Amino acid sequence: AAEPIRIGVIYDFTGPFAAGGSTAAAVGTEIAVELINERGGVGGHKIVTIVADAQSKAEVAINEATRLLDQEKVDLLMGVYSSAHCVPMAQKVDAQKKFLWANVCVSSAVFKDKNLKYVFRGQVHSDQFGWASCTFLNEYSKAKLGIEPKDLKVAIIHEDGPYGSGVASGNEENCKKYGMQIVQNEGYSATAPDLSSLVTKLRRAQPDVILHTGYNPDITLFLRQAKEQGLKWRALIGHGAGYGQIDKLKAAFGKDSDYIFNVDPVAAQLLDPKTLASGLGDLTAEMVKRYKAKTGATEVPPHTSMGFNQSWIFFTDVLPRAIAKHGGYSPDALRLSALETDIPVGGTIQGYGVKFDPPGSKMAGQNSRSSPVVMQYVDGQTKIVWPTAIQTMDPVMPLPAGNSYAR
Amino acid sequence: MSAMLQVRDLTKKFGGFTAVDRIEFDLNEGEILGLIGPNGSGKSTTFNLIAGALTPTAGSITLEGRDITGLAPTQVCHKGIARTYQIPRPFRKLTVLENVAVAAYYGANQLISRDEAWRLAEDALELTQLSSDPRARVDGLGAAGLKKLELARALATQPRLLLADESLGGLDEKEMDQAADMLSDIRRERGITIIWVEHIMGVLMRVVDRCVVLDHGEIIAAGLPQDVAHDPKVIEVYLGSDAEALQTQVAGRVAGSA
Amino acid sequence: MEFSITDPFLWETVIQGLLFGGVLALLSLGLNIIFGVIDVVWICYAELIMIGMYAIYFLYADYGVPLPLAFIAGILTVALLGAALHHFIIRPILHTEPINQLLVTGGVLFFLQGFATLVFSVEFRNLGVSFGSFAAGDMFFPISRMLAFAVSLVAVVVLWLFLKRTFLGTAIRAISQDREIMPLMGVSPQKIYLVTSALGGGLAGLGACLLVLLYDIHPAIGLTFGPITFMVCVLGGLGNMIGGFIAAFIFAEFIALGGFYAEVEWGYVMAFVFFIVMMFIRPQGIMGSKS
Amino acid sequence: MNVPMILKGVGLLAVLIFPALGFSDYVLHIAISILIWGFIYTGWSIMGRFGLVSLGHGAFMGIGAYVVTMLWNHAGITPWIGIPVAVVVSGAVAIFIGFPCFRFRITGHYFALVTLALSEVVRLLIVALRDTTGGSLGVTPRSELTPEVAVSFYAMQFADKTVWFYLIVVIWLGGLLIWRAVDRSMLRYAMEAISQEDDAAASLGVHVTRAKLTVTVISAAMTAVGGAVYGQYQLYINPETTSGIAISLQIVFAVIAGGMFVQLGPTMGAVITLLLTETLRQTVGHDVYGLDVMVYGAMLVLFIIYMPRGVLGWITEVWSRRQEPRPTGTVKPQPGE
Amino acid sequence: MLELRDVATGYGSFQALFGVSLEVKAGEAVAVIGPNGAGKTSLLRVISKVIELKGGHISMEGVSLDDVPAHQVIELGIAHVPEHRRLFPRLTVEENLKMGAYMQAARERYRERLDFVYELFPRLKERRHQLAGTMSGGEQQMCALGRGLMSGPKLLLLDEPSAGLAPVIVQQVFDLVRRIRQEGYTVLIVEQNIQQVLKVVDRAYLLEVGRIKMSGAAQELLENDEVRRAYIGL
């Protein structure tokens, strides 16, 4: 048999990011590798992963990347949850002419103006998160809320980490572009023990819509204090991370967690398989089955799809072509192959297509066809409400009476 | 001759409590002055005021014509005043010699070489009869040794005025006599002026030239030992029934020296 | 932003700050009594609280123990943990440099965080219990925080009476002033230390009872409260419970009003800067008496 | 020539030929990290050994890293100028915070906690000033390196780890020399005296505040240099890895583990803690999450209980006990432990 | 009442007492005198078990103290007033006295004892709410004695009660000791102030470098030439 391909997989398994979706993404990647190997690997090569824990610390992430490349002699790196890890790692790996396939991290800063050559990312980037929620509002504000976009009052709040501030700046830029009124734009630490003054200020500013980006503990704290202090809104739009974990929100807030929107790359199982290329529906079903079997969970978070989907794209598109056409899986072969990737929309389990920005462009290495969707939670179910073309439910806006947060 | 040290109107209040109350005295060069008084009468506080450890509430202190009121302890030291502590405060992590060397090096008012500092330190140890094991840790010194170390450190700063606070406490009677002799020697050989606080009258009165008696922060008597020992106020608040023995002793001294 | 004394939002902020101060005050109590008596700062204090929160969570959510019972069990667990911490870790180095005692509990901090990750996993957990809030006109006040406020008031009064009135309480205050002669009074210092550690632990457990109602539980929750609790204690004068109590409210108001007039983020920056400045103005803490 | 001297000579030689031994980049990376941290830890121990336990060195490290990177990114000022500027800034901050602390006799737990607040303030500031600093996402010094340019002396950027290795060896040796100079100075005795009885020291002529400030500024400046070099080497800094409580604690723990009263103790601390965390993470960490942190914590506890003077302190203690009875003769004490 | 046989003790490797034997009978006042560092304090400390008994035996009224931990010694009726008074400076006078009555048996008679001490030292009653650390040396000494009496001991161990005090206060302190004796307490007292203490006690032991050098009636020692030469000067 041919030599196995060794892949260094870096995620956070401990520290605050672990439960923020990193572990879930790692399981997705693990499932993809299993499936590929069950199918005989890629071009006869088995896939062997060497998994490393970045411990939610940038320094550890860098150490592990160096170790995997130099010590474990892996052929490429894959994974990475946190944007704070992605940024330095991408630069280091690229400088060493090694190959990094980023799965989860979203920060635009990873690629913007860096002209990286050996780093690729199929995942959406943070500017798109900010763009998606504002565009969604722009399309539905008049119809659902009866408010012209230019009169719509939005508040942007975010944890002040790389993720939250990245998304928030996308929010600000795009909502401004649509002429909306940004009545509040404020960051806070994800470990802040008290957000009551933020809630008070929001009560005074009376936004129609709150655009929120945060991790789990701070989201729970915010929603709890908002509820206890009588903050009301017409819509709350979260942006992945903590908002991707609906079961946690449900455990804490029960029925009040209904009708929250979430912008995220879609959890594959929510899509209508008919809108996707053939076979992808079964693939998603298999992923869901295995995830539930591995973790015993009932809900499959979007992060699992991200971890799975990016890996799958790599294993089924980039890697085979590199081996067949470019003579192996050296960084250069992988790079050439990745630049040729051209998957149309609907060609991956998360619905988006894949086409990487070419060298020399502003976001060289970033998938230009990726896009997040806007989802809404209803009765513990997750529905897709935007883009309208693939929606599985008409968005419910404003928040129906009876909900604690409803005006 | 103007006095070496002039204390004028010196007052220290702690909150509402007046520990030192408008005291005034002069000290001549080469003198040994006994500062006595009941517990809590303000003796140590007076020392702290002169040495700069406390800032006076009012009043002034003048050393050799220059005002030193309110200077920091370090500056006062550099002006030539050294003090010992009633409760010894050795640097426990340093050896005996190092303890003294720090004082020699930093206490000098000018920059001196380190070798010079070591030499001065050894010298001070000899003077205080501590030179047997200079590399020992201070823990091994015992109460008497610690009192001597206090003196040695103070002397190593090459002071012109020494404030000695209860240098005899915890010594037995024979050691007390030795220590008292040592103070006289220091004065005689080095010309160092001394203010001495002590409760052991028998020993103190033997050595001092003059006494100042404090009570409740005020000076209630001052003068030659024999006068103070006969002062009814001093007898009442301080000496008690010891007074008689003391009077005969002091009288003996006066007779002896006459 | 203009300042207006009639602004109901300002008043709401002030009162919210007060309530948050109650939470901080409660948290600082245990730490203060430990410091006041044993002269040790438990850097891992917030992690003890975390263990207490987990204990309560599992008893209530997984074993169906009624909440009040789970609370009592949580308090006892942390009390026991506090006693164990003292007995096995602090006591052997009580005679060494004080800073070692602070640092050793830092080791315990990592240990407990690792332990929680290992045993409870990194999942966020939530009790899912809410007491709602109390509305006064246009202002809303969370009952759980009012509860925290009330509990900390009661706790500080009870503790004060205990320390002032009882023999044991007097001994606890005495031992911090002179450890060595306690046996001459017929007091076993070890016993007092153990009792105090358990008491400090128990107060951390009490804190856990309230925090579990307010926050998600996860292994890193200590980061949220640890630093701020230390600041409160130091600001109040380490070991001074009344000072800590007052400092908690000052600190909380700083965070609340700073957050209200500037941004939440800057509220914390201001609170920390205020802390540093205060240390220079009153280094012994606002109520400290040590010179 | 005595045994420790020979050991030191052999050790230095081993360090110098290390890169030639053909280790992988990862090993070299760990070695470089050890030396950078060893330098920073040495800087900390210059004040820590005198009982000035600072939990605020994260602040100085952050200042070092950020000042240099900000000057480079925003003003194009070379790190060779940036580092002296960072040293001045951190020295100023050290004086700003140290002067009142020392004036008002803030010591022990209080000092530790005040400085802890300082490091937290610096971290919060870096985060809050995200428009300039890049916030918690961190920032990369603008790279001058391209596939063609492997060495940019002006930008203090080197693609080759060996270059870094030697540069950092020089800095680290400089740190050791500073440590030794302090150890042999009269300042050391003054600081020992102050740490025991500051009143008595003052009344014997020691400028307590000045002495404390001197060691604090030296210590802060070294830490700032360490932070700057760290940023240049990693080509990435963020508030979490260069400032804040976590870093401050890391520094203290490592020094405790290695021993702060011995010249090479802090470096030893870097060796121990880095190897320990790397090994633990790579062995137990991958199978049982959290166990490595648990073991790390437990080791710290054991270190402090059983080896309060650190590994190297303990070794030298055992060594000198075996050398007993100590040679007498010269009265002058040998500096150092 | 109290009996020591061949008692040895020390600090770490340092030995402070070597085979000390002595005896105190009920109702007696006994002094231990000796130069600095002779081990007088150590002797009292080993009796109250604050330091470890490394050899020999101690018994109180026939009950062996050998294995009794320090904090239980007081229950056998021994109260130790330590060197330098050692009050709790930030507790009030009354709280200091309260600490003296900590042991269970004494708590029950707390009020009664408090009244007794206040009667003995009316000054303390006057100052009962003052912080002990702010009182004058003599007052502090009263408080320390009072604290020792609060447990209702049969035997009182006093360690240099006159040290560092002004001459008048020294006299007061010895008066106090006399009064306490008259109340029927047995007293073992350690002093540097040999002339004074020998006027108050019945018998005395002379301790030198950890060994009993001499013992006898107080008057005898006072007149002993050797003692006079070595310790009384003059």
Ligand SMILES: Nc1ncnc2c1ncn2[C@@H]1O[C@H](COP(=O)(O)OP(=O)(O)OP(=O)(O)O)[C@@H](O)[C@H]1O
């Ligand atoms: N820092 C302080 N704060 C408050 N009161 C003080 C302080 N220092 C001293 N005192 C008080 O001032 C008075 C004088 O104290 P001082 O130490 O000067 O007495 P002293 O004459 O040296 O007594 P002794 O002979 O017992 O040493 C005492 O009542 C003391 O309690």
Ligand SMILES: Nc1ncnc2c1ncn2[C@@H]1O[C@H](COP(=O)(O)OP(=O)(O)OP(=O)(O)O)[C@@H](O)[C@H]1O
């Ligand atoms: N804690 C200790 N550690 C080590 N040695 C000690 C300790 N306490 C006392 N010693 C030593 O034990 C010996 C006896 O001391 P002790 O205090 O019993 O003497 P003493 O007769 O009471 O003297 P003094 O008159 O000074 O009070 C002395 O040499 C002393 O140095």
Ligand SMILES: [Mg+2]
């Ligand atoms: Mg005095």
Ligand SMILES: [Mg+2]
């Ligand atoms: Mg004694």
